[in-house]
Amino acid sequence: MSESSPHLVVRGVSKRYGPTTVLDHIDLTIRRGELVTLLGPSGCGKTTLLRAIAGLAQPDTGKVELAGRDITHVPPHKRNVGVVFQSYALFPHLTVAGNVAFGLKVRGMARREIDVAVDRALSLVKLGHLASRRISALSGGQQQRVALARAIAVEPDVLLFDEALSALDRKLREEMQVELRRLLQEVKATAIFVTHDQDEALTMSDRVAVMNKGRIEQLAEPRELYLRPASLFALNFVGLSTRISGTVLSADNGKVDVETKVGRLSALGNFQAGSPVIVAARPEQLRIGGEDETNSASGRVRSVVFQGSRTLVEVDAGAGESLLAELSGRDGAIPGVHDEIRLSWPVAETFAFPMEAQA
Amino acid sequence: MTRAAIIVCWVMAIGLALFLIIPLLVIAAASFSPTPVFDLPLTGASTRWYGRIGRLDGFWPSLLLSLQIALLSTVISLVCGTLAAIAIARGKLPGAGIFATALVSPLMMPGLVLGIALLQGFRAVGFTAPWATLLVAHLVITLPYVARTMISGLARFDFTLIEAARTLGCSYPGSVLRVMVPALAPSFLIAGIFSFLASFDNYPVSIFLADVRTKTLPIRMLQYIEEAPDPTLAALSTLILAGTVILLFVSDRVVGLHRMAGTSD
Numbered sequence: 001m002s003e004s005s006p007h008l009v010v011r012g013v014s015k016r017y018g019p020t021t022v023l024d025h026i027d028l029t030i031r032r033g034e035l036v037t038l039l040g041p042s043g044c045g046k047t048t049l050l051r052a053i054a055g056l057a058q059p060d061t062g063k064v065e066l067a068g069r070d071i072t073h074v075p076p077h078k079r080n081v082g083v084v085f086q087s088y089a090l091f092p093h094l095t096v097a098g099n100v101a102f103g104l105k106v107r108g109m110a111r112r113e114i115d116v117a118v119d120r121a122l123s124l125v126k127l128g129h130l131a132s133r134r135i136s137a138l139s140g141g142q143q144q145r146v147a148l149a150r151a152i153a154v155e156p157d158v159l160l161f162d163e164a165l166s167a168l169d170r171k172l173r174e175e176m177q178v179e180l181r182r183l184l185q186e187v188k189a190t191a192i193f194v195t196h197d198q199d200e201a202l203t204m205s206d207r208v209a210v211m212n213k214g215r216i217e218q219l220a221e222p223r224e225l226y227l228r229p230a231s232l233f234a235l236n237f238v239g240l241s242t243r244i245s246g247t248v249l250s251a252d253n254g255k256v257d258v259e260t261k262v263g264r265l266s267a268l269g270n271f272q273a274g275s276p277v278i279v280a281a282r283p284e285q286l287r288i289g290g291e292d293e294t295n296s297a298s299g300r301v302r303s304v305v306f307q308g309s310r311t312l313v314e315v316d317a318g319a320g321e322s323l324l325a326e327l328s329g330r331d332g333a334i335p336g337v338h339d340e341i342r343l344s345w346p347v348a349e350t351f352a353f354p355m356e357a358q359a
Numbered sequence: 360m361t362r363a364a365i366i367v368c369w370v371m372a373i374g375l376a377l378f379l380i381i382p383l384l385v386i387a388a389a390s391f392s393p394t395p396v397f398d399l400p401l402t403g404a405s406t407r408w409y410g411r412i413g414r415l416d417g418f419w420p421s422l423l424l425s426l427q428i429a430l431l432s433t434v435i436s437l438v439c440g441t442l443a444a445i446a447i448a449r450g451k452l453p454g455a456g457i458f459a460t461a462l463v464s465p466l467m468m469p470g471l472v473l474g475i476a477l478l479q480g481f482r483a484v485g486f487t488a489p490w491a492t493l494l495v496a497h498l499v500i501t502l503p504y505v506a507r508t509m510i511s512g513l514a515r516f517d518f519t520l521i522e523a524a525r526t527l528g529c530s531y532p533g534s535v536l537r538v539m540v541p542a543l544a545p546s547f548l549i550a551g552i553f554s555f556l557a558s559f560d561n562y563p564v565s566i567f568l569a570d571v572r573t574k575t576l577p578i579r580m581l582q583y584i585e586e587a588p589d590p591t592l593a594a595l596s597t598l599i600l601a602g603t604v605i606l607l608f609v610s611d612r613v614v615g616l617h618r619m620a621g622t623s624d
């Protein structure tokens with residue numbers, strides 16, 4: 001099978017619990033070896049989608065294919081998926097090695113092969129020295145690694161992580177993000193992470209699926225997701241932004257002029273004149289000073305937040321609108337609170353989104 | 360705490376422990392008495408009373424009956440009680456709390472009341488076969504022990520473990536066997552032991568349901584004491600005591616009494 005052919009295909013999967021639609025016609029195609037993150041707010045259906053792929057929840061409609069096989073009606077134990085649960089779900093009556101060996105024993109593998117596979121999996125997660133420990137005698141980070149070793153030991157067709165890192169403290173979590181990505185690339189695993197931490201999503205994945213209310217709003221590479229958000233929801237959920245509401249004055253070939261309370265702005269988007277829209281730009285696009293051929297607005301500085309390599313400046317532009325600029329240390333003078341300043345940003349980095357889709 | 364208070368507490372602890380253990384030591388000592396009447400100080404030791412246990416009138420049928428009833432009621436309670444406990448701990452059963460209370464309520468009821476109630480109830484529906492009524496009555500005695508232990512055991516059981524086992528290639532029944540049963544083994548063991556002991560030494564309920572040919576061991580023992588109070592009974596009691604101690608000791612080796620008592624994980 002080639003590197004780019006579809007490996008996991010979720011097609012039109014829906015799931016309802018009583019009156020609530022938890023998954024709403026989800027389509028998702030993942031290539032072999034790809035690391036994809038499901039990112040979204042609590043209750044948007046991430047866990048449910050993962051469980052549908054693992055076979056722990058039966059979708060009402062739709063199909064799931066894995067490694068060229070239709071597994072929609074295959075029970076979980078015959079799917080060959082690996083799951084790392086948020087609570088790790090390690091077996092308390094078994095040792096570290098016993099946990100890692102569990103899936104291999106169930107598969108009826110020979111004793112000696114099991115030992116080799118367990119050693120390999122444990123050394124991958126750097127836990128070889130703890131093989132005979134009891135689970136209750138491990139730290140949270142170590143338990144996380146055992147759960148990972150247990151899942152990869154059976155060489156699953158896809159690895160599913162449900163907020164697997166969220167129980168770790170911040171520093172350990174950031175270390176594990178980097179280490180996990182390296183490890184998964186090393187074993188050429190295809191993996192789906194579930195998280196509601198946008199930094200984790202951007203760090204870990206080849207592509208990010210932004211989910212909202214049971215739908216995938218956008219599936220894109222981290223960079224594209226940040227630079228070209230497909231919806232207001234995606235814009236809000238990943239990164240910071242300046243957002244100004246207005247009404248389209250005129251539209252022309254993928255570009256619109258918008259009348260707002262802070263002045264006339266131009267943005268990319270296709271709308272009819274008169275449509276209510278939100279005009280948005282990322283904060284690092286905003287610069288101090290007014291230039292030709294750019295959008296600009298002025299106001300009084302409300303707050304200045306120093307964050308090391310960057311400084312966030314929030315400007316009150318009047319009429320309830322505010323501007324957010326991210327200035328790097330090299331941008332020269334940083335304004336003070338209450339200063340009157342003008343900010344400008346390129347039209348090509350300004351987007352218009354329909355107003356009613358506001359999350 | 361002041362020194363005096365500490366001393367009072369120590370005296371209490373040691374005194375109570377002696378208070379609980381001394382009668383057991385006395386009966387054990389009496390069972391080795393060389394004379395039919397137990398006297399201190401002992402003038403020697405004899406095991407002849409142990410030899411006479413088996414010759415007691417109706418001893419073997421009663422022992423067999425008690426073991427049968429205790430084992431059967433324990434096994435049935437373990438199966439049924441565990442299923443009921445799953446429904447209560449896990450099954451989103453409406454009014455689960457009420458059912459839980461109902462299941463353990465016989466624990467709080469005086470045995471005499473339970474015995475009379477069962478006797479009247481069985482008569483009312485025309486259920487009078489002695490062996491079967493005894494078994495059903497002992498189910499009432501043992502079920503609460505099992506239900507209580509299994510409900511608290513299951514409340515601490517993480518059902519994600521079963522899902523983890525399934526994704527690792529284990530069928531659903533296989534996952535229950537390989538993961539849930541071992542994880543709940545201490546609960547099963549403690550429930551089984553207490554249920555067995557509760558049935559084996561029950562007197563107040565059994566007395567209402569026994570007849571001349573269907574007498575459990577405790578009923579028979581009380582009868583012996585009325586007829587001929589010699590150290591044979593002490594020997595029998597000592598054997599039962601030893602059996603219980605061995606049972607608890609072995610269970611402790613297997614799962615650890617501290618886990619059984621729920622004082623630590």
Ligand SMILES: Nc1ncnc2c1ncn2[C@@H]1O[C@H](COP(=O)(O)OP(=O)(O)OP(=O)(O)O)[C@@H](O)[C@H]1O
Pocket residue numbers: 017020022040041042043044045046047048049196
């Ligand atoms: N077994 C169930 N029965 C009824 N409703 C359920 C069930 N499982 C999930 N839901 C509902 O489905 C919705 C989505 O749940 P899901 O667990 O998939 O969300 P999530 O995106 O994983 O959220 P979180 O980030 O909080 O984990 C929620 O509203 C939840 O209440």
Ligand SMILES: [Mg+2]
Pocket residue numbers: 046047048162
């Ligand atoms: Mg979830």
